[in-house]
Amino acid sequence: MSQSELTSGKQGDGKHLDEMTLLLYVERQLDRENAQEVSLHTQTCTRCLTLLRVLDRESRLLTRAMFEADEPLPARLAEFQAQVKRSMRWIWGVVFGLAMLGIYALYTGYIEPWQMQLEQAGFGSTNLLNLLLFQGAFWKGWQSMFTLLEAIALMATMGVALFAFRRYVRRGSALAMMLASLGVMVSFASPASATETRKGDTVEIKKDEVIKSDVFLSGEHVRILGTVEGDVYAFGQQVDVSGHVNGDVFCFAQSARVSGQIDGSLRSFANNLTISGTIEHSVLAFNQVINLDSNGKVGRSMTMFGETATLDGKVDRDVLAYFKQLSVSGTIGGSLQGKGESMSIGSGAVISGSTKFQGPKEPSVASDAKLASPVQFKLAEHKSSGMRGSGYYIWRVIFTGAFVLLGLVLISLMPKFAMETVQAAENLGASFGLGVLVLPGVFIAAIVACITVVGLLVGISAFFLWLFVLISAEVVVGSVVGQWIMGKSTELWPLVARMAVGVIAVRVVTSLPWVGGWAALAVVLWGMGAVSLALYRRLQPVMAPNIPSVPMGPMGTPLPANTTVGGV
C-alpha cells in the first residue's frame, strides 16, 4: 500500500487509521515506510492502538479456534492410509496376466464348446445372450439392430460399473485381488466339474445305459434312449428324448421330440417341439411350433411362446400361451389363458378352469367342447395415442393416486434418502446422464447375471431393484416438480404435499397425446438417474465409530499467530 493510499485510509477527520490499514499492518503486509507511519501513529493514538491489538487478538482467536477440537481421523481415511502404504502397482501386471489367463480359459473351456454346440443345433449365434434374447428360431430379422443395441447396452453397463465403483477402482488393490481370484477361479473351475459330457455327430445314450449325473450332450443327432438320473442339457439339430430323465431337460435344438418320460421340467428352445411322452412337472417353451400329441402329458403347467401351438394331449394344470395360432383339442386341468391372433377349441377339448383369450377376433369353439365356463374374450385394440377413451383417463387417475400413495410410503419409510434423492434430481445433467446409463445397463446386467455364473438370485434381485427404481422414478421427479411449484421444504408432510402436487403435474404431462410418451421417457431417465446418484452417494464408506485417531505429527502443533506488531 502506498503512502497516498495509507493517507486516504485515514478516517473521519484524518486522526485515525482505517481498519484495513491496521489489518495489513498486523498481517505484516505494509511496506517499511507505511509500517513506520502506522507504528508512529499508534504510539500516540489510543483508539488505533486498541483496535490494532484487538485485530491481533482476533487473529490469535481464529488460529486457536481452527486448531482446537481435534477430530479423529475417520476410519475411511485410516483405511485409505493403509491402502496408500500397501499400494502395489505391480499387482496390476499380475492381475492383467491372470485376467487374460481366466478369459482364455473361459473361452476355451466354456464359450467355444457352447458356441460349437449351438451352431450344431442350428443357432448361428455369437453368444448365449444374443441367442436367448435377440435372435434364433423365435424372432427373425432385426439381428444387426439388436446386436448394436446389445453392444451399446453392455458398454453402458460397464460405464455404470466403472462410475459406481470408481473410488474403489482408484484404490485398486481390492479390485485387483477380486479380478485375480476370478481369473484363477475360471482357470481351474473346469476340471472340477462332475457333469458328463458327450459330443459327436450322433450322440446316443443307449437303452440299457444309466447315467447317474447331469449330462451335456451335443451333436447333430442326440438321442436319449436310456436313463439319466440328473439333468440333461441337449444341443443338436435333432434331439429325441425317448428314455427316462429323472431331472430337468434343457433343450436347444432345431427339432426336439419327447416321447419318453421326464420326471422334472422341460425347458425348450427349438424350432419344433413335439411332446408325445410324459413330463411330470412343467413346460416352458420358446418354439416356433409346438405340438402336444394326444399321448402327451404334462403333470403341471405349460407356458409357451411362439407361432403355432397344438394341444391335443393332457395338461394337468394351467396353460399360458402367447401364440399366433393356438389349437386346443386335448384336456386342460386348470385354466387356459391365451393371447394371439386366433384360437380354436376343438370338439374333444376339456378345460376344467376358466378360458380367456385376447386377440383381434373371437375364438372358434366347437359345440361339443367341454368348458367349465364360457370363453372370456377380450378384443385386442390398437388405438392411436390421439384416440383415447374415457377408461384410459380413469385409469390414469387411479394410477396417479397409486403413485402418490407409493411416494407417501417411500418418503415415510426413508425420509432422509428421499431428501437425498430429490437433491440428486436437482442436478439435472448428472441425473439424466446416469439415467441413460442405468435404464438399459442394469437391465442387461441383470439378464447377464441370470444366464452366467453370477447366478439367478443376483440377476433376479437386480432386475426387481431396477423395476422398483423404474416405478419410483415418477415419484422422484414429482417431488422435484412439486418443489418447483410450491417452494422447497425439508419437513415430512410438506414434502409429501409437494410430491403429490408434482406427481399430478407429471402425470398430466405424460398423458398428453403425442408428447406424453417422450415426457414419460424423460421422467424415467431423470428419476432413475437421481435414485442411482443418491444410492451411489449413500454407498460411499461411512465413518466407523470409536476408531482411534492417528497420532498427530508436528503439523498438529498450532502455528504461531502471524501477529507480530512492530513498535506496539
Place this chain on the structure above:
Amino acid sequence: MSAPGKTEPLELIVRARTGDTQAWGDLYREFAPAIFRFCRRAMPTKEDAEDATMEIFMKLRDKIEQYDQTRSFTAWLYKVAANHCWDMLRRRKLRQDKETEDVTEMPLECPEPNQLEKLIEERTSEEVRKALDKLGVRARMALVMRYYSDMSYDEIADALGVRRAFVGVVLLRARHELRQAMGQNSALAAGGLR
C-alpha cells in the same frame, strides 16, 4: 510457513518419488491429519472433507514431481489442498460470496475497538468454529488459508483467483462476516461502531 522446529520430510519425499510405498504411507500418516483438519474447516461437510483429503493425496502422487525441494513441503502441500478444495467448491457452484468488484465497492464500517474487544473476549473457540460454518464459501476459505495454513497473500490470491490487492479486502470482509455471525444481536453486527 512450516511449523516451528519441523523438519521437512525431504528423505521421505525422495523415496516417495521413487515409488517407495513405505514412504508414501509415512507421508500420509504424518500429513493426513492436518490436511483433513484443513479440509474440515474449508469444506461444508465432514463427508466432503473426507473426499477432499483422499483426493488431495491421490493428486499428490501425480504432483510430487513438481515439488521444489528448496521450498517448504508443508506450504506446498497446503497450497495443493487449498487449490483442490476451492476447485471442488467452485465446481459445485457453492460460491456464495459476491464478486470481488462488489466487495471492493461495499464500504466496511470500522468497528468500535472496545466493543470489538469485548466481543472477542467473550467468544470461545467453539463459538468461533460455529460462526465459521455460517460464513460464505470464499470468506471461510480465505480465513482457513490464512489462519490455519498460514498461506501468504500471494498464495491466497493465486488459490482464490483474485488479485493480490484484494486479498486484504477479502480477509477483512470475512472477519466482518465472522463477527456478525458471532454476535448477531450486538451493535457490531450492525457495523455502526465508531
